[in-house]
Amino acid sequence: xxxxxxxPHTQTSQKQILLVEDNPGDADLVCLRLVExxxxxxxxxxxxxxxxxxxxxxxxxxxxxxxxxxxxxxxxETFRKVLKHAPNVPIVVLSGQEDEALAINAVHHGVQxxxxxxxxxxxxxxxxxxxxxxxxxxxxALELTRQEQIEFKNRLLSHVSHELRTxxxxxxxxxxxxADGISGPTTTEQxxxxxxxxxxxxxxxxxxxxxxxASRAESGKLRVEPRCIDIGELVEQAVAMMKPAALVKGVGxxxxxxxxxxxxxxxxxxxxxxxxxxIDNAIKFTPADGAILVNARMVETDPDMVYVAVSDTGCGIxxxxxxxxxxxxxxEPGRESDSGSRMGLGLGLFISQELIxxxxxxxxxxxxxxLGSVFTFTLPTFSLARQLSPVxxxxxxxRPAFVLVRVGVSLQANTPHxxxxxxxxxxxxxxxxxxxxxxxxxxxxxxxxxxxxxxxxVASTDMEHSVILxxxxxxxxxxxxxxxxxxxxxxxxAPVDLLPADxxxxxxxxxxxxxxxxxxIILQGQGGKAIYARNGESRYVH
Amino acid sequence: xxxxxxxxxxxDANLVQALRLRLLANNYDIAVACDGYAAVATxxxxxxxxxxxxxxxxxxxxxxxxxxxxxxxxxxxxxVIILSARDPESSExxxxxxxxxxxxxxxxxxxxxxxxxxxxLPPTEAQQAMA
Numbered sequence: 001x002x003x004x005x006x007x008p009h010t011q012t013s014q015k016q017i018l019l020v021e022d023n024p025g026d027a028d029l030v031c032l033r034l035v036e037x038x039x040x041x042x043x044x045x046x047x048x049x050x051x052x053x054x055x056x057x058x059x060x061x062x063x064x065x066x067x068x069x070x071x072x073x074x075x076x077e078t079f080r081k082v083l084k085h086a087p088n089v090p091i092v093v094l095s096g097q098e099d100e101a102l103a104i105n106a107v108h109h110g111v112q113x114x115x116x117x118x119x120x121x122x123x124x125x126x127x128x129x130x131x132x133x134x135x136x137x138x139x140x141a142l143e144l145t146r147q148e149q150i151e152f153k154n155r156l157l158s159h160v161s162h163e164l165r166t167x168x169x170x171x172x173x174x175x176x177x178x179a180d181g182i183s184g185p186t187t188t189e190q191x192x193x194x195x196x197x198x199x200x201x202x203x204x205x206x207x208x209x210x211x212x213x214a215s216r217a218e219s220g221k222l223r224v225e226p227r228c229i230d231i232g233e234l235v236e237q238a239v240a241m242m243k244p245a246a247l248v249k250g251v252g253x254x255x256x257x258x259x260x261x262x263x264x265x266x267x268x269x270x271x272x273x274x275x276x277x278x279i280d281n282a283i284k285f286t287p288a289d290g291a292i293l294v295n296a297r298m299v300e301t302d303p304d305m306v307y308v309a310v311s312d313t314g315c316g317i318x319x320x321x322x323x324x325x326x327x328x329x330x331x332e333p334g335r336e337s338d339s340g341s342r343m344g345l346g347l348g349l350f351i352s353q354e355l356i357x358x359x360x361x362x363x364x365x366x367x368x369x370x371l372g373s374v375f376t377f378t379l380p381t382f383s384l385a386r387q388l389s390p391v392x393x394x395x396x397x398x399r400p401a402f403v404l405v406r407v408g409v410s411l412q413a414n415t416p417h418x419x420x421x422x423x424x425x426x427x428x429x430x431x432x433x434x435x436x437x438x439x440x441x442x443x444x445x446x447x448x449x450x451x452x453x454x455x456x457x458v459a460s461t462d463m464e465h466s467v468i469l470x471x472x473x474x475x476x477x478x479x480x481x482x483x484x485x486x487x488x489x490x491x492x493x494a495p496v497d498l499l500p501a502d503x504x505x506x507x508x509x510x511x512x513x514x515x516x517x518x519x520x521i522i523l524q525g526q527g528g529k530a531i532y533a534r535n536g537e538s539r540y541v542h
Numbered sequence: 543x544x545x546x547x548x549x550x551x552x553x554d555a556n557l558v559q560a561l562r563l564r565l566l567a568n569n570y571d572i573a574v575a576c577d578g579y580a581a582v583a584t585x586x587x588x589x590x591x592x593x594x595x596x597x598x599x600x601x602x603x604x605x606x607x608x609x610x611x612x613x614x615x616x617x618x619x620x621x622v623i624i625l626s627a628r629d630p631e632s633s634e635x636x637x638x639x640x641x642x643x644x645x646x647x648x649x650x651x652x653x654x655x656x657x658x659x660x661x662x663l664p665p666t667e668a669q670q671a672m673a
Contacts, residue, residue, distance in 0.1 A: 162628060165627035165647070168649055169554075170554065170556050173561065205649065
């Protein structure tokens with residue numbers, strides 16, 4: 001429907017107002033009040049939310065007068081949708097006597113004002129409109145300034161970090177020329193001194209990196225690329241990497257992984273970064289002969305999350321300081337790490353917190369001053385059964401047929417990281433275009449990324465018809481620009497019949513069983529990497 | 543046996559000197575250039591087996607150099623390793639798509655850099671004969 005135009009009141013410099021009101025009587029009354037208040041406006045009236053949103057997309061009005069109860073939307077939903085659709089357009093809610101509380105709630109959520117129907121004069125309406133526009137203009141200007149400041153700060157940080165790297169590179173190169181004996185023979189003592197200097201260079205380098213990461217975190221530009229990963233393996237890896245540093249300090253470092261812990265859906269590089277940051281902190285604040293334990297476990301009351309904790313026997317963190325440590329640039333005064341060790345920029349925990357948040361997890365600390373601290377974070381588990389359920393069931397029953405298609409894409413071993421990431425992303429997008437989203441499922445990437453990527457698609461079709469799908473996948477993947485030339489050597493797509501022959505039990509149990517079968521097939525393709533179904537019992541290791 | 547030649551392009555003379563010493567110590571021949579224009583001219587004249595290229599350069603930045611190299615038939619195949627202070631997040635992908643072989647952010651680990659130089663260089667005649 002096209003918005004109907006009600007009589008314009010004057011000819012020049014008019015503001016256009018969108019009146020969203022389904023009751024013709026109320027709409028007429030508003031127009032009458034506008035005339036009385038001598039508002040210099042042009043009013044368009046629509047009576048449904050959908051028409052309002054469409055009209056706003058075509059032409060952004062100067063203000064929206066919004067009735068909350070419309071034929072196609074009621075209550076809070078109405079203003080939320082309009083706010084989301086056009087956050088910069090001021091809204092004045094038209095409320096009935098009985099739902100003034102709702103109108104006040106709307107104002108809390110970003111609506112500029114409200115008027116109770118039948119209880120406002122032309123003057124009041126005119127005033128409300130004028131102030132709403134003024135306030136919205138101020139808010140928009142403020143937001144713009146804020147964005148500009150963030151942008152400026154990011155540019156500054158990026159510039160500064162670039163400029164810092166140049167002389168740092170020079171220092172790094174000349175220290176290593178001497179240390180490596182290229183500039184001539186050195187004594188053991190000289191080499192030891194250079195090692196200390198080199199450590200300083202590494203720390204500066206880490207700080208520059210943290211600066212950039214923190215500024216990215218602040219402007220929401222940090223990225224995570226989640227996959228299905230074995231958190232136990234990742235913990236073991238982090239512990240192995242930090243062992244030498246712990247050894248030097250004389251601190252014990254170990255890992256404890258619950259048996260049957262499920263897979264998590266997380267970015268392995270980023271989680272490793274968080275683990276290393278937490279372990280590094282723990283080493284710094286734990287005296288010699290202390291101990292650090294990293295464990296991964298399930299918590300009964302929170303079955304959708306895996307809990308990873310780094311506990312130390314260090315100096316602990318006092319209660320008043322605990323809430324502050326995840327803040328940017330926070331460094332506890334007087335919380336001394338051992339002599340000579342740096343405190344860093346105080347960005348590590350801030351960045352870690354952002355990374356965990358991007359995984360939809362939480363991070364927090366518990367601590368007993370003098371006894372130690374426990375940093376815990378959570379990551380979402382990956383449940384194959386939960387993902388499969390909507391695809392393989394229909395009307396409370398398993399579908400009559402479904403297959404698992406394994407799509408292998410091998411990349412040349414020396415494909416650069418960025419190029420690989422790009423190809424992997426393109427492959428996934430292409431695969432998604434090849435399937436029916438309500439009937440088929442492209443499983444997320446499994447295990448650590450390697451030279452070859454394998455993708456798995458569960459499709460609700462039978463073996464005979466799956467040929468069409470596999471052919472389509474092959475054709476589309478080979479068609480990715482640069483795929484055959486630069487990266488991929490080989491694309492394979494082969495279906496496996498998933499239809500279970502002898503399934504019994506409830507639908508949930510049947511889905512679990514199919515999930516088990518899928519993971520065992522995926523496992524075989526991965527040379528026995530562990531994949532687990534969600535409930536701890538079904539663990540499929542080959 | 544003739545040594546393989548590496549062209550180092552950077553506008554920081556001190557860094558060029560340090561890289562030169564390290565590469566000489568690793569038995570490579572070295573040519574140097576300190577701006578974008580000289581980079582292409584020197585490459586044309588010296589015919590290096592590999593180029594180490596900075597991105598922020600006067601007289602044609604690293605991307606311009608990459609582009610010019612790729613448009614010269616006799617230089618298009620020479621592997622180029624980017625060594626830049628710029629954030630890989632913003633520049634790595636662009637450089638690799640423009641034809642660079644690898645991207646290192648300064649300061650780079652010397653052993654890693656040397657390793658990538660080794661695998662990127664075309665095999666020498668002696669190596670080919672052995673194979």
